[in-house]
Amino acid sequence: MAAMDLFGRRWALRILWELRAGPLGARTLLARCEGLSSSVLYQRLRELTANGIIAPSADGYELTRLGAALSHALQPLNEWAITWAQAQELNDRNPAEA
């Protein structure tokens, strides 16, 4: 349940998503997440670090072993999101068949 609390915070999932391919610096993360403010970014970075999911490295922040496993666990969610987006498009075009 603690996981739901951790990820039920704005930008937490998104930050993990951006880090899945490799380490990124703080300002790069800010640039990639449009609408994310630096104050919240550093709050999330602290939380994720404290929970052993990411860690600071020479190239910025990177996923730990746990974080990498999480990234894999998030893959099905990503695939679902794609089919979900398609369903949304259909609904927008033809709201009748809800």
Added chain:
Amino acid sequence: MAAMDLFGRRWALRILWELRAGPLGARTLLARCEGLSSSVLYQRLRELTANGIIAPSADGYELTRLGAALSHALQPLNEWAITWAQAQELNDRNPAEA
């Protein structure tokens, strides 16, 4: 990306989690999610309904076909959370080997 926005809201994932086994009424959801306030619950229920993930039924709120697929997609995340919780326990007991 819209999915991250939807789930990056407090209690959204938890509500889905509680509905995975079958329909639940609003007051039951409130009882199961300690700390969730009714105002936020109904906000989430509206959002999830608008996005075609849940739907009101005779027995309360239930997952739609899309919602059920999402529930499956969340399974790996749940498994990860278990190993994560174990790692957290270890760290609490022996913070040295971070």
Added chain:
DNA sequence: GTGCGTGTTTCGAATTTCGAAACAACCTCA
């Protein structure tokens, strides 16, 4: 030293969430 690119913190304003109370609709039992 000056200028630039980072990492990070600070702070007031805007938004979100909490918490509790309330209203409405139903059902049951006298």
Added chain:
DNA sequence: TGAGGTTGTTTCGAAATTCGAAACACGCAC
């Protein structure tokens, strides 16, 4: 009929979170 219980839902002020922009610190090239 109506008094009491259960559930669904809305409202509203207070507390917490997030935004947005500015600032400080540090290293590096010129």
